[in-house]
Amino acid sequence: MRLAIDVMGGDQGPRAIVEGSARAVIERPDLTLTLFGPYQQIHAEIMRLPRPLAAAMSRLVASDAPDVVSSEATASWALRRGRSTSMARMLQSLARGEASAGVSAGNTGALVALARRELGMLYGISRPAISTAIPARGGRRCYLLDLGANVDSPAHRLFDFAMMGSAMAQCIDGVKRPRVALLNVGSEATKGSANVREADRLLRGCVGDLGFAYHGFAEGGDIFQGELDVVVCDGFVGNVTLKASEGLTRMLVERVQMGFESSLSGRLASLLAKPVLKRLKQELDPVRYNGASLLGLKGIVVKSHGSTRADGFYYAIQRALQEVEHNLPERIGERLLRP
Amino acid sequence: MRLAIDVMGGDQGPRAIVEGSARAVIERPDLTLTLFGPYQQIHAEIMRLPRPLAAAMSRLVASDAPDVVSSEATASWALRRGRSTSMARMLQSLARGEASAGVSAGNTGALVALARRELGMLYGISRPAISTAIPARGGRRCYLLDLGANVDSPAHRLFDFAMMGSAMAQCIDGVKRPRVALLNVGSEATKGSANVREADRLLRGCVGDLGFAYHGFAEGGDIFQGELDVVVCDGFVGNVTLKASEGLTRMLVERVQMGFESSLSGRLASLLAKPVLKRLKQELDPVRYNGASLLGLKGIVVKSHGSTRADGFYYAIQRALQEVEHNLPERIGERLLRP
Known part of the structure; x- marks a missing residue:
């Protein structure tokens, strides 16, 4: 090799x-x-x-x-x-x-x-397209794509992202019928940009032949819920979402540590909690989920x-x-x- | 009243x-x-x-x-x-x-x-435009806008968001010279969508008269760094970022709790840590930052x-x-x- x-x-x-x-x-x-x-x-x-x-x-x-x-x-x-x-x-x-x-x-x-x-x-x-696996609830993971190879993705490209992301979840993680959704500002069909609504129409149009379960629109929070294997979006949105998630994780882990250190009982807890926090940090560290694939x-x-x-x-x-x-x-x- | x-x-x-x-x-x-x-x-x-x-x-x-x-x-x-x-x-x-x-x-x-x-x-x-304050490092906060009133914002609208967001930080939080940035996929001037690059040009064109400090492009993670008072983006991007942040916060707090409960020393730590975790949850709970302003x-x-x-x-x-x-x-x- x-x-x-x-x-x-x-x-x-x-x-x-x-x-x-x-x-x-x-x-x-x-x-x-x-x-x-x-x-x-x-x-x-x-x-x-x-x-x-x-x-x-x-x-x-x-x-x-x-x-x-x-x-x-x-x-x-x-x-x-x-x-x-x-x-x-x-x-x-x-x-x-x-x-x-x-x-x-x-x-x-x-x-x-x-x-x-x-x-x-x-x-x-x-x-x-660029994709990486985001850690989600229940120890699951969700592929987000595109992460920045394309800004302003037309509907047919979002359609391709859905096909490629689902192939990745099947192939790498062995998910038989990946659950795939389009990222949008709301779950109702009337919401969102023209590109996203058109991509939804394209996907619904051949839903029987897709080889994955198309779940319609997802909102930002759904990425971490553990109920989707692939979330598809334009590269601008995906890049900002990924980097915001990394920044927020760093801030939150810092605050948990500070919270423990700010009080006496906290200081004691910090001693006992150190192994737990260390494990958590490793688990959620973006470095671990660092390799992003060009698909x-x-x-x-x-x-x-x-x-x-x-x-x-x-x-x-x-x-x-x-x-x-x-x-x-x-x-x-x-x-x-x-x- | x-x-x-x-x-x-x-x-x-x-x-x-x-x-x-x-x-x-x-x-x-x-x-x-x-x-x-x-x-x-x-x-x-x-x-x-x-x-x-x-x-x-x-x-x-x-x-x-x-x-x-x-x-x-x-x-x-x-x-x-x-x-x-x-x-x-x-x-x-x-x-x-x-x-x-x-x-x-x-x-x-x-x-x-x-x-x-x-x-x-x-x-x-x-x-x-819709805006809300996002908790950031060091107990600071950052106004993010737009959060979904506009999907597909042209450059002049992003310019307006910068003006309105900076007025909000000055007026509500008493920040004398708000630090304002445009959300993008990278900090280099060559990156991003045409709208964002044009908005950057507009802002740089009248940087002396803005009444705020224009910091150029910011990436997703910069929202939480505590070094910016206002971050400007299209409503699609802002909405997804806000909701992803809420979902990620819920997942992380859950994982911290589960981490403590999964081991014996963790269980002990959990008893001692409970007040700390409760305070943290309140502080970061999106409900607290829940009011979003229509500007x-x-x-x-x-x-x-x-x-x-x-x-x-x-x-x-x-x-x-x-x-x-x-x-x-x-x-x-x-x-x-x-x-």
């Missing part, structure tokens, strides 16, 4: 990414990772690996790419001038079949545009959070491995051919 | 609203509330008030309105056929100057449309959450009283005249 890794573009620099990659190969003896980026930087980071991870060195293969896609770069810059960046080189290697999947923590807009050009799209899909491509690309640390990047690699194992693009393609 | 109350339209029926109204008049001896709805229902609920609240009876004045705006009704139905509904009667009374402000827990779309017709808009504003009208209208209970409706009345005290519409009007 070989994956292609873009070492540049994360906010924490290449160190976190090389360390996360080392953890992944240590854990899985048949895994080799090709690391794309400036050779010297990669080499320096590999040399700096803590001793327990250094055993992985032989299965971390550096591949020189002199340039980097900055976080300010536009998609059109990446397409015109980004051919020798670590991101583009990673995707080119994937397109040549040298790796089974690619992972990057870099600029999302550039990654979507370059992946689309280098790998091509599945039949009938015009643009990739609709003829290949597997996982986007890791820009501000990821080593463990977040490690989880993104795990996500990519899962998708390889389940052959996700092929499964999505099958679903699209028999609508 | 007299306010007009729409007793119908909340998911919990008129009981919660009459009870919340009774609490408000008990607390404030100079307050009288005119309750609009089917006379018999109002009367029955007043008669059913628990003894401590029954003393308020004389300052709860029923005003008969035979019809109700259902939650499924469209705005155009309300405009064409809703003249004798409790919601419309409440607004008509407000327009005649019989009350200083109005409160409703009913259908948002209908409320926005009827309020616009009955009260009229401030000079230069075409449609109302841009020539009058004060507060929308209470549809699923509100008595205490939520009570807080919505408090919000309306604050806005009366600070003469909010006039203050917003002044801001709009000298851009």
Whole structure:
């Protein structure tokens, strides 16, 4: 098993990414990772690996790419001038079949545009969507898409998101008949934007042939209720919702801790409660749910959070491995051919 | 002081609203509330008030309105056929100057449309916006708008939201120079939808004359950071973000409680932690932040959450009283005249 890794573009620099990659190969003896980026930087980071991870060195293969896609770069810059960046080189290697999947923590807009050009799209899909699993009630999870690959999604694209999200829930999580809903400002059919209402009409029009259970409109709170497997929305809405959820979780965990520390009995409780709070934080930490999948491509690309640390990047690699194992693009393609 | 109350339209029926109204008049001896709805229902609920609240009876004045705006009704139905509904009667009374402000827990779309017709808009504003204060880090709060009065907001409307939100933070919270940002999918100027980028251009074009500090783009997580007083977005995005935040808060508080109960030391901690968790829940309960203001009208209208209970409706009345005290519409009007 070989994956292609873009070492540049994360906010924490290449160190976190090389360390996360080392953890992944240590854990899985048949895994080799090709690391794309400036050779010297990669080499320096590999040399700096803590001793327990250094055993992985032989299965971390550096591949020189002199340039980097900055976080300010536009998609059109990446397409015109980004051919020798670590991101583009990673995707080119994937397109040549040298790796089974690619992972990057870099600029999302550039990654979507370059992946689309280098790998091509599945039949009938015009643009990739980004999706990740959101933790929901009762230990369940809900795939939210799109998370920002498309702002202003027309109805037919929302329809595609529903197909791709449901294929993902079936394929990765083994949900037989995923429950899918469209995100809207109310559950009544008269509400919402024209695009959302038209997508609802399209989905209702072929509800017998969908292969998933279409639940109509959902509201923002329904994402966390545990009663839906896939929630579909435009990328602007999904991106804001995901980031707001991350920010709110951080604030709430902080407040719980402060609440315990502000009183004497609280201080005592804090001592006893520490293991509980630590577990909760891990469970809800966005880093764990960090790998987001680019769907609709003829290949597997996982986007890791820009501000990821080593463990977040490690989880993104795990996500990519899962998708390889389940052959996700092929499964999505099958679903699209028999609508 | 007299306010007009729409007793119908909340998911919990008129009981919660009459009870919340009774609490408000008990607390404030100079307050009288005119309750609009089917006379018999109002009367029955007043008669059913628990003894401590029954003393308020004389300052709860029923005003008969035979019809109700259902939650499924469209705005155009309300405009064409809703003249004798409790919601419309409440607004008509407000327009005649019989009350200083109005409160409703009913259908948002209908409320926005009827309020616009009955009260009229401030000079230069075409449609109302809905806003509420979101709890943020460090005990701070952030006004988010629009929360659903407008889906698909053009740039000039986002500009108006910024003006109105900043007037609200100045007027109600005494913030001298509110920090205002536009919600987007990234902080770089090249990102986001055409409307958001154009609104950014408009705001930057007159940044010296705004009377607030324009901070450019914000991402979803920034709402809760405590570093912004106002975050502006389209109503679709704001509505989904608000409801997702409410749902996530419920899930997180539940998980904290379950975490404590799942282990023996946790059970012990739970005993000690109960007061802390209760306080936290109250502090973050969306019911507390429940009154949402309709801005841009020539009058004060507060929308209470549809699923509100008595205490939520009570807080919505408090919000309306604050806005009366600070003469909010006039203050917003002044801001709009000298851009």
